[in-house]
Amino acid sequence: MTQKEFEDRTRRLITAEDYHFVENLYIAAGNMDKDEFCKEMKAMCAYDGANDHIELRQCLKEVGRRVGGMDGKFKVD
Helix, strand or coil: CHHHHHHHHHHEECCCCHHHHHHHHHHHHCCCCCCHHHHHHHHHHHHHCCEEEEHHHHHHHHHHHHHHHCCCCCCCC
C-alpha cells in the first residue's frame, strides 16, 4: 500500500516519516486487506482536526494496548 492509498482510505494525512511505521504495521498484519487495515488504523488513531494529520504517537500507544490485550490468545507456530 502506498502513502497516498493510506491517506485516501483513512481520509487523514500522515508524514512520510510516520508512514514508514504504518507501512511496517501493515506488513506485520499479514493477510489483512488494505480497507480493513485502514479502517482499524483510523479507529485507533487520534488526529489533529486542525490539519487532519494522524497523531502517530497516540496511535501506536493504542495499537500497543490492543495487542497487549490479545497477548496469550493466539498460538504462534
